[in-house]
Amino acid sequence: xxxxxxxxxxxxxxxxxxxxxxxxxxxxxxxxxxxxxxxxxxxxxxxxxxxxxxxxxxxxxxxxxxxxxxxxxxxxxxxxxxxxxxxxxxxxxxxxxxxxxxxxxxxxxxxxxxxxxxxxxxxxxxxxxxxxxxxxxxxxxxxxxxxxxxxxxxxxxxxxxxxxxxxxxxxxxxxxxxxxxxxxxxxxxxxxxxxxxxxxxxxxxxxxxxxxxxxxxxxxxxxxxxxxxxxxxxxxxxxxxxxxxxxxxxxxxxxxxxxxxxxxxxxxxxxxxxxxxxxxxxxxxxxxxxxxxxxxxxxxxxxxxxxxxxxxxxxxxxxxxxxxxxxxxxxxxxxxxxxxxxxxxxxxxxxxxxxxxxxxxxxxxxxxxxxxxxxxxxxxxxxxxxxxxxxxxxxxxxxxxxxx
Numbered sequence: 001x002x003x004x005x006x007x008x009x010x011x012x013x014x015x016x017x018x019x020x021x022x023x024x025x026x027x028x029x030x031x032x033x034x035x036x037x038x039x040x041x042x043x044x045x046x047x048x049x050x051x052x053x054x055x056x057x058x059x060x061x062x063x064x065x066x067x068x069x070x071x072x073x074x075x076x077x078x079x080x081x082x083x084x085x086x087x088x089x090x091x092x093x094x095x096x097x098x099x100x101x102x103x104x105x106x107x108x109x110x111x112x113x114x115x116x117x118x119x120x121x122x123x124x125x126x127x128x129x130x131x132x133x134x135x136x137x138x139x140x141x142x143x144x145x146x147x148x149x150x151x152x153x154x155x156x157x158x159x160x161x162x163x164x165x166x167x168x169x170x171x172x173x174x175x176x177x178x179x180x181x182x183x184x185x186x187x188x189x190x191x192x193x194x195x196x197x198x199x200x201x202x203x204x205x206x207x208x209x210x211x212x213x214x215x216x217x218x219x220x221x222x223x224x225x226x227x228x229x230x231x232x233x234x235x236x237x238x239x240x241x242x243x244x245x246x247x248x249x250x251x252x253x254x255x256x257x258x259x260x261x262x263x264x265x266x267x268x269x270x271x272x273x274x275x276x277x278x279x280x281x282x283x284x285x286x287x288x289x290x291x292x293x294x295x296x297x298x299x300x301x302x303x304x305x306x307x308x309x310x311x312x313x314x315x316x317x318x319x320x321x322x323x324x325x326x327x328x329x330x331x332x333x334x335x336x337x338x339x340x341x342x343x344x345x346x347x348x349x350x351x352x353x354x355x356x357x358x359x360x361x362x363x364x365x366x367x368x369x370x371x372x373x374x375x376x377x378x379x380x381x382x383x384x385x386x387x388x389x390x391x392x393x394x395x396x397x398x399x400x401x402x403x404x
Contacts, residue, residue, distance in 0.1 A: 055135045056153030058097040059146040064248040065091055066240075066298045069141040070098065072124040079119070083110050091244060099123055151295035158252040159259065162393055188219035196221045229321035230403060231283040232261060233269035233312045234396075236297060237329035238278055243299040245389060246362060250328045251294050253393040257326075257400055258290040269315050270294065273308040274301035275335060282315040305333035306342035309357070313350050323355045324381070324403040326396065330362035332371060340371055347378040357381045358399050360392065 062068070067090070075098060078086040083106065087095060092103045099106060100122050109115040130136045135146030185198045201220040211218060234254045238247065258268045267283035270293055279293055309325065316323045333339035347357055357379025359372045364385060376383045382402065384395045 051129075051133075052149060053153060054097045055130055055133060055146070056149040058094055058130070059135060059142055059150035060154050060248070060295065061091055061094040061097075062142065063147075063150065063296060063298050064245075064251070065089070065094070065243055066300050067094075068298065069139065070127055070130075070136060071140050072120070072127050076116075076120045076123050079106065080110060080116060083107055098126055100126060147296045148292060151291045154252055154295055155255050155259075155291055158255045158393065161252075162256050162397070185220045185222055188216065188221050198222050229319070230261070230264075230266040230324070231269070231316055231321055232257070232266065232324045232326060232400060232403065233271055233283060233315060234258070235271040235273060235308050235312065235325060235327040236294075237303055237327075237331070238272050238274045238297055238299050238301070239303045239329075239331060239334075240300055241330055242362075246330060247297065247299045249389045249392050250362075251297055253328075253396040254294045255291060256393045257396050258287055258294070260397060261400060262287050269312075271308050271311055271315070272297050273304055273311075274299075275304060277304075277307060277311050280311055280315060283317070302334040303329060303331055304335040304339070305329065306336065306339065306346040309343065309346035309350050313346075313353055313355065316353070316355060320354075322403055323353075324399075325350065325355055325357045325379070326360065326381075326399055327357065327375075328360045328362070328392075328396075330364070332368045343371070344374055344378060347375050351378055351380065355379070356403065358383070358402075360384045360386055360395055360399070362386045362389070362392075 062070070075086075075090075078089070079095070079099070087103055087107075090098075095101075095103050095106065099119060101119070106119075110119075127136065127140060130146075131138060131140070135143060135149055137143050185201050188197065198220040202214050202218050205220060206214045206218040209218065234257055236247070236250055236254060242250070254270070261268045262285050265285070267285055268290060269283040270279060270281040270290055271277060272279035272293075279297070281289065281293060284290070305327065308327065312325045333343050336342050350357060357376060358381035359376055361368060361372045361383065364372060369383075369385060372383050372385075382399060384399070386392055386395065
């Protein structure tokens with residue numbers, strides 16, 4: 001489109017317009033595309049497109065609760081027959097979007113026949129609209145377009161949440177790395193390699209303390225500087241106990257990690273585990289791939305942590321680099337004859353390949369905490385015990401900062 005810039009001259013009381021030159025006007029259009037996730041324009045589009053927001057939130061909440069399809073009659077019947085159980089199953093957000101009513105209002109009026117007829121029609125109309133918009137197919141199953149929209153909504157919500165907390169901050173430090181150059185010395189810690197023991201420093205410490213021989217408390221080890229490249233795999237538990245808010249919060253934390261790490265030119269991978277490995281993505285800089293893969297995660301089945309660690313070993317490159325596995329789970333591994341033993345053996349194998357392991361445990365019981373402590377001790381990582389879900393994204397980024 002061309003737009004003439006003008007100036008006006010008055011001649012005998014009449015306005016005269018001369019065209020002096022042309023300048024181009026760029027036509028801007030807001031589109032919900034993954035490549036625009038960090039674009040102010042997309043934020044503006046989402047803020048002003050309530051229907052898209054509602055649809056995205058509905059899909060996200062459905063996936064978090066293990067729901068992959070919607071049938072109007074079935075949902076209506078569940079609401080009428082047992083509202084409280086349905087509310088627990090679907091969650092307030094999903095019920096609000098699909099029905100068009102606040103859950104409290106529904107609970108008060110659900111027994112009124114006239115209201116039931118109105119509710120049934122409204123649910124059908126709304127789900128028909130979602131089908132027309134392409135987020136559900138004709139059978140009511142969530143489509144790829146629906147998952148993409150849900151991922152955009154999830155991404156924007158999480159970035160709006162974490163950017164004020166300093167996500168764009170500078171790198172704090174580089175992680176000590178077993179294959180790097182020797183730097184300063186520090187006290188020996190359980191899990192350190194004996195080949196890294198600083199003999200002279202350890203002997204001097206023992207002599208200074210008046211010890212006849214070098215003890216564990218006297219040992220000093222060399223710190224080794226990372227070679228710079230960072231590969232991190234985000235392992236997300238999708239077992240049944242993670243349904244709802246737990247998995248939803250953990251998914252958003254995964255988005256935060258992917259966004260931050262890729263901005264720093266590091267690579268992020270993803271493992272989604274339950275009874276088996278549901279998703280496995282080798283460390284990459286493809287944010288769109290990670291975002292949509294995280295968005296489609298559904299909670300169901302048991303926990304197989306040993307297979308998760310073994311899969312991470314396969315996905316990490318064999319090059320000398322910082323390799324770190326971050327596991328999020330709310331329970332002990334439950335699959336196999338001796339799942340705890342298998343998990344610790346897998347951790348030992350990973351450690352021998354230069355992979356460190358951290359665990360974010362959500363409301364772990366005492367037995368689960370003990371296993372997690374053993375796991376991070378072998379993996380030379382950190383254990384974060386979470387009681388407040390709102391802290392998870394902060395802890396995920398804190399762990400990432402520790403390996404940068």
